[in-house]
Amino acid sequence: MIKAFKIKKAACMLLLVFFVIVKTAASGFAQSSVKTSMKHLIDRNLHSAVDQYLVLAKKIPSDSLARGYDPARQKNIYSGASWWCSGFYPGALLLLYEATNNQELKKEAVKKLTVIKNQMYNTSDHDLGFKMNCSFGNAYRIFKDTAYKNILIVSANSLATRYKPTIKSIKSWDFNTAFKCPVIIDNMMNLELLEWAGHNGGGERLKEIAINHANTTLKNHFRPDYSSYHVVDYDLNTGLPMRKATWQGVNDSSAWARGQAWGLYGFTMMYRETKNPVYLNQAKSIAKFILNNPNLPVDLIPYWDFNAPDIPNALKDASAAAVISSALLELAQYTQLPEKRAYIKAAETILRSLSSNTYQAAPGTNGGFILKHSVGAFPMHEEVDVSLSYADYYYIEALTRYKKWYL
Ligand code: GLY
Numbered sequence: 001m002i003k004a005f006k007i008k009k010a011a012c013m014l015l016l017v018f019f020v021i022v023k024t025a026a027s028g029f030a031q032s033s034v035k036t037s038m039k040h041l042i043d044r045n046l047h048s049a050v051d052q053y054l055v056l057a058k059k060i061p062s063d064s065l066a067r068g069y070d071p072a073r074q075k076n077i078y079s080g081a082s083w084w085c086s087g088f089y090p091g092a093l094l095l096l097y098e099a100t101n102n103q104e105l106k107k108e109a110v111k112k113l114t115v116i117k118n119q120m121y122n123t124s125d126h127d128l129g130f131k132m133n134c135s136f137g138n139a140y141r142i143f144k145d146t147a148y149k150n151i152l153i154v155s156a157n158s159l160a161t162r163y164k165p166t167i168k169s170i171k172s173w174d175f176n177t178a179f180k181c182p183v184i185i186d187n188m189m190n191l192e193l194l195e196w197a198g199h200n201g202g203g204e205r206l207k208e209i210a211i212n213h214a215n216t217t218l219k220n221h222f223r224p225d226y227s228s229y230h231v232v233d234y235d236l237n238t239g240l241p242m243r244k245a246t247w248q249g250v251n252d253s254s255a256w257a258r259g260q261a262w263g264l265y266g267f268t269m270m271y272r273e274t275k276n277p278v279y280l281n282q283a284k285s286i287a288k289f290i291l292n293n294p295n296l297p298v299d300l301i302p303y304w305d306f307n308a309p310d311i312p313n314a315l316k317d318a319s320a321a322a323v324i325s326s327a328l329l330e331l332a333q334y335t336q337l338p339e340k341r342a343y344i345k346a347a348e349t350i351l352r353s354l355s356s357n358t359y360q361a362a363p364g365t366n367g368g369f370i371l372k373h374s375v376g377a378f379p380m381h382e383e384v385d386v387s388l389s390y391a392d393y394y395y396i397e398a399l400t401r402y403k404k405w406y407l
Helices: 002-033 038-059 088-100 103-121 128-143 146-160 185-199 204-220 257-274 277-291 318-333 339-354 389-406
Strands: 065-070 075-079 182-184 231-234 241-245 374-377 382-388
Touching (some): 038 088, 038 103, 038 389, 065 088, 065 103, 065 389, 088 103, 088 128, 088 389, 103 128, 182 185, 185 257, 204 257, 318 339, 318 389, 382 389
Antiparallel strands (some): 065 075, 065 382, 182 231
8 A cells, every 4th residue: 555655656756857847848948939139139249259359369469460260270360461351350349349348458459550550551452441440440439539530531542542533433453463453342341431531631532532433333333133243344544344253252243242241331331421312222222132132041141152053052151141230230220111120120130140159159269259150252262161350340340230229
């Protein structure tokens, strides 16, 4: 009798334990399937970004800038000031300092500004906008130090020396002998420096150059579906396009993902600066091409080229996604419902994807870089499936933009 009672009791206990395990598992699943709020996601990611960049700051040589991390070699990649990405590391440090008040990152940023300062005189690089606007542009916005303002104006004038009146554009590369006078879609991003300087004492001509460049790009870089060619090569005598081609994409008629991202960001920024509705419409049309593209995966992280032949096995490009999310958040500022909501939602999906373990490095790993899985220049086998400073920069910018505008 007692024995039967004990067996029954043990069976009841087992049942209870089983019930608790099932319930815990079920509630655990329920919890993890509930979405983290954007406020929580952004705060958590900004703070983990600070921790990562403190790791990075400890590794980096004093005269270098952070360029990326190569997981295949388990090595950080650094650069000197002349590399087109030299402004992103100080820029990211400044954005993180602004968001969290971390004094160590501020100190590191100010130190790195001195490393790239002399780039203000560089007239052989169209990427002076990336370099100086992302670094000194943020520094001036935050600290209001007039020395930074002067550096920005000198930089804008250096960039303006690359303007070619016959084609009404800034020449992109000098190094690339495959082209006569190449203008790349990426160059839209450098116009922000000219616009800023034009509005801040640098003279009307700088604004005119930016507007002319944007108008020429609008005329010659886009296809009827609003995807863009990477490179338009011009005849400097006639001012006409000679060839439309790619350098970093799959082929001349493909839509290289980061190129589409630069176009989206660039025309959104030009609308902010000029209020010309033509630029706003262009940005909306580019957004439509990207967001309605049948080759855009559900996590909204694009393959490195929308026409990569091995989709769905092609590599994705986190850097393009980061730029797109930041651009969409700004585009939403200038649009009405229901488009506004769609842009914010898409940017939110990208930020959630980039914040997942797939793209975000575990704390203390990845050489201190935040995002994994970017593609620099696939056809050249350069920086393929690595971490890149500009992916981190635009990811941080998007997080801070979301926080400022939508929380
Ligand atoms: N501007 C160069 C790149 O996007 O790779």
